[in-house]
Amino acid sequence: MLKAKKLSVQQKYNIIRMAVAIGIGLAFAILVICLTTENPGKALKLFFTSPFILENGNFAPTHVKQLIQKIVPMLFTGSAVCIMFSANQFNLGLEGSFFMGGLVAAVSTLYILHGVPVLSPLLAIFLGGIAGLIVMLIPALLQRIVGADVMVSSLMMNYICRFIGVWILMDHIKDTTSSNYTLPLGLDASKPILHVLDGKGIFSTGLIYALLFVALAFVLLYKTRIGYYFRITGQNKNFAQYAGVSVVAVAMLSQLIGGFIGGVGGATYLLSFFQRYNWTELTGFGWDGVTIAIFAKNNPKNLPIAVLFIAYLRVGAYYMALSCGTMHEITDIVEGVIILFLLAEQFLFKTYKKMVFKEANERRAIEERKIAAGVK
Amino acid sequence: MEFWTNIGIVLSNPMFYFAVIRLAAPILFAAMGCIVAQKAGATNIGLEGIMLMSALTAVLVQAYTKSIALALIASVIVGILMGLFIALFALKLRVDIILVGIAVNLIGAGATAFVMFLATGDRTTTTSILIDFFPRLPIATSDVPFLNFIAQVFTGQSYLTYLAIVLVFVVAFFLYKTRLGLRIRAVGENPDAASSVGVSVIKTKTIALAISGLFGGLGGAFMTMEILPYFTKGMVQGRGFIALAACAMGSAAPGLTAITCVLFGFFYAFSNYARMLNIPDELISMLPYVVVIIGLVVVSISKNAKLKKRLSGGTAAKTKKN
Numbered sequence: 245m246l247k248a249k250k251l252s253v254q255q256k257y258n259i260i261r262m263a264v265a266i267g268i269g270l271a272f273a274i275l276v277i278c279l280t281t282e283n284p285g286k287a288l289k290l291f292f293t294s295p296f297i298l299e300n301g302n303f304a305p306t307h308v309k310q311l312i313q314k315i316v317p318m319l320f321t322g323s324a325v326c327i328m329f330s331a332n333q334f335n336l337g338l339e340g341s342f343f344m345g346g347l348v349a350a351v352s353t354l355y356i357l358h359g360v361p362v363l364s365p366l367l368a369i370f371l372g373g374i375a376g377l378i379v380m381l382i383p384a385l386l387q388r389i390v391g392a393d394v395m396v397s398s399l400m401m402n403y404i405c406r407f408i409g410v411w412i413l414m415d416h417i418k419d420t421t422s423s424n425y426t427l428p429l430g431l432d433a434s435k436p437i438l439h440v441l442d443g444k445g446i447f448s449t450g451l452i453y454a455l456l457f458v459a460l461a462f463v464l465l466y467k468t469r470i471g472y473y474f475r476i477t478g479q480n481k482n483f484a485q486y487a488g489v490s491v492v493a494v495a496m497l498s499q500l501i502g503g504f505i506g507g508v509g510g511a512t513y514l515l516s517f518f519q520r521y522n523w524t525e526l527t528g529f530g531w532d533g534v535t536i537a538i539f540a541k542n543n544p545k546n547l548p549i550a551v552l553f554i555a556y557l558r559v560g561a562y563y564m565a566l567s568c569g570t571m572h573e574i575t576d577i578v579e580g581v582i583i584l585f586l587l588a589e590q591f592l593f594k595t596y597k598k599m600v601f602k603e604a605n606e607r608r609a610i611e612e613r614k615i616a617a618g619v620k
Numbered sequence: 621m622e623f624w625t626n627i628g629i630v631l632s633n634p635m636f637y638f639a640v641i642r643l644a645a646p647i648l649f650a651a652m653g654c655i656v657a658q659k660a661g662a663t664n665i666g667l668e669g670i671m672l673m674s675a676l677t678a679v680l681v682q683a684y685t686k687s688i689a690l691a692l693i694a695s696v697i698v699g700i701l702m703g704l705f706i707a708l709f710a711l712k713l714r715v716d717i718i719l720v721g722i723a724v725n726l727i728g729a730g731a732t733a734f735v736m737f738l739a740t741g742d743r744t745t746t747t748s749i750l751i752d753f754f755p756r757l758p759i760a761t762s763d764v765p766f767l768n769f770i771a772q773v774f775t776g777q778s779y780l781t782y783l784a785i786v787l788v789f790v791v792a793f794f795l796y797k798t799r800l801g802l803r804i805r806a807v808g809e810n811p812d813a814a815s816s817v818g819v820s821v822i823k824t825k826t827i828a829l830a831i832s833g834l835f836g837g838l839g840g841a842f843m844t845m846e847i848l849p850y851f852t853k854g855m856v857q858g859r860g861f862i863a864l865a866a867c868a869m870g871s872a873a874p875g876l877t878a879i880t881c882v883l884f885g886f887f888y889a890f891s892n893y894a895r896m897l898n899i900p901d902e903l904i905s906m907l908p909y910v911v912v913i914i915g916l917v918v919v920s921i922s923k924n925a926k927l928k929k930r931l932s933g934g935t936a937a938k939t940k941k942n
Contacts, residue, residue: 280738334718382913391924392916395665395718396868399861400909407906415900534722571737576730580723587720588713 253603257596264592265585266553269578276574277564287568294563295556307559312451313517314555317342319454320509321533322540322547323461324502329534330465330542331498332478337383337398338506339530340405341376343523345510347409348375350426350521351417359430369453369511376507377500379405384499388492394499406526413524425520450516455548457505462544464501474498478542506530538583554579623897630893634772639892642777644885645784646671646842650863651870651877652791653835658872659795660828661808662710665721667836668860669728670702674840676732676746679851680739683749692754692841699837700830702728707826725860733853745852754778754845778846780838787835792874804828836860862908869915871923880915884908 251259277291278284290299295311298304321338328335352368383397419427465471477484477494485491509529514521536554540546557579561572585591630636650667657664674695682691706724710717740746759776762768795801806814807824815821839859844851862884870877887908894901 276734386913386917386920390917390920392913392920393868395663396865397913397916400865400912403858403909404906404913407902407909411900411902411906414902531722531726534719535726538719571734571743573730573733576726577734578730580727580730583723583726584709584713584715584720587715588709589715590713 253596253599257592257599260595261592262586265582268585269582272581273574273578276577277570281568281570283568287564287570290564290568291560293560295559299567307563310562311555311559312448314558315551316448316450316454316516317509317513317527317529318532318536318551318555319451319458319547320505320512321529322536322551323458323544324505324509325533325537326540326542326544326547327461327465327474327505328498328502329537330471330478331474331494332481333495333498333502334395335380335383335398335499335502336395336530336534337380337401338502338533339526339528340398340402341379341503341506342510342513342530343402343405343409343526344375344379345372345507346514346521346523346527347412347510348372348507349511349514350429351412353429353515354417354426354521364430365515368515369508372511372514373504373508376510377504379507380499380503384496388496402526402530410524413521417521419520422520424524425522428520429515429518448516450512453512454509457508458544458547461505461547465544470497506533535579535583538586626897630890630897634769636889636893637773638776639889640882640885641773642781642846642885643888644882645778645781646839646847647859647863647866647884648784648878648881649787649835649839649842650860651866651881652787652874653832653839654863654867655791655870655872655874655877656795656804656828656835657832658867659808660804660825661811662706662717662825662829662832663721663864664703664706664829664832664836665718665861665864666702666706666724666728667721667832667839667863668856668858669721669725670699670833670836671840671843671856671860672728672732672854673702674699674837675843675855676736676851678841678844679746679749679751680735682751682845683740688752688754688845691751691845692838695841696834696837699833699835699840701833703830703833703836704826706833707829710829711822711825729854732851736851736853746850750849751844753849754780754842757782778842780842780846783838784842787838788874788878795874800824800827839863862912865909865912865916869912869919871919883911887911 273291274288277287281287294304295307296304298307321342324338324341328338349368349372352371353364356371357364357367379401380398383392383394383401386392386397387394413424413426417426419425463471465474473484473489473494474497476487477489477491481491484494510527513527513529514523532554536547536550539550539553554575557575558572561575564570565572650671653667653670654664677698678691678695681694682688685691702724706717706720709715709720709723736746737743740748742748756778757775760771762771793801795805803814803819803824804827806819807821807828811821814824840856843855843859848855863881866877866880866884869880887904890907891901891904894904
């Protein structure tokens, strides 16, 4: 039998804090649903079961498909933010990277290499990644060269990307007979690489790509020297500098990798779930990446569970809103509340103190007993 | 050639400049809020969410009480409360203030959509209740063409717009001529020094964030009491972030920031005329954001140059001494 590893006080405290934060968020959601819907029982049942089960109790493949459609992009943006936040880089341009990744993937599949199995989607995804990288590179370079605030310029980049995207779509690549759609991307050609498991219409190769990138992000951050540099720079920039880490290189590299993953995410998302390109608004997945990275404590290892949690909440809320006369936006509030309590250092601090004292007292008691036994 | 004549027509139209000022006002409010927080060393990225909440509050309170004044007061109170909320989590519970801001934006987007549905049954736009605009100054006219032009630009605006303009001077006075303003700046520049002379850092920052929320609330109220007579989901459209950018571009100085805000107003107004000029309106809409980045670069370069000058001046003086 495997012996359960004994948890340190700190780990126990972290688990308690996370449980309490999620509990507060969910309790808030349940309370609001109970107070505001006519049939709270039905609403809550839908909220918690609809991602997998239809109202009549049968398995719901379309709901699961929707779940996966939310999980795939968030896994990408979550990994990207984990890497950037681990190195303490508050670049908020991921929204733009993701958007540009999708746009460039569309242009690539339509005009650069159309309809070649395997190669078309791979090239599109690669170019999407490069586009995402460039979007991040601009604010990062400006920060490096002239010291322009990276947060502000990256926020602006998001809007610039959106407007460039809409302009290219509307004035250049739109199918002239449609409102805002391009010609079909030709997914049939890319089936061998992208929709291998698409038999039942649930699974998507996009999910495999996403998990692959999560794994890569984990390996990078926790199993390589570069990742170690990222993390110590994030924890203590001065220490890292004195230890000989090039803080500048870390800042640049972490943002570029983040941007690349964001762009790959946008491209994969487009190729996996869209027949034609029609993005006119920012997707919001870039911001979700921040939420998810916080939930996962910046460790890609925790991403799948964090993403599943948020995607589950959202799909549940969506179907609840459809049939119970409420708004799915309630999940935004829940996420915001959970973020705040997860991050609140001082939250439950007294409990932590008590736990530390209790642990210390117990240890002392044991030692005293040992000493007493020794004396005897 | 036609393009330039059209631009000429746009730029010689007093209504264009009227729109510039009107569209700059909400950004001006939020940017002033951003300045006060920034001076206290707190980046208030949650202004976007605060503006949304206040905008909805203004609509709902006016719909229920039929009072414009109460609506304004209520939205300001919501702004202050959100400022205090940010202070609570950022200062008392020690969450990174950027992340608190992101959470506030999330909560703001969610809560407004949710409350709108509860209160009105509308899912995207509160078209079931249209509210009255904040009163406007009567339009003045003059027989002298030049004065008439000026009058057409500056009169007939909402009283809130004038409030925004006055606010720039108030904020400048407040920050540089009052005791609290001095404290706010001291806390922002060197918290340790400030606390060593008995200024409570947390208290001062909390006050600054509350004021920041107040101005954000005014900006939000402006959205529904002057720009549109109803609330729609996400109607602030990044103005909170734009204000943040204006503040960064103006180096958190009220005057410079106000000029930047007017520049944004110019581009917003210009994008309304883009179709007439035969330029893709997406590209015009993109301009303000491009301008921010260029502006940031220029400001940073000039700052660096000043710093260098000061540093080299310093070493020169030192070498002379030696």
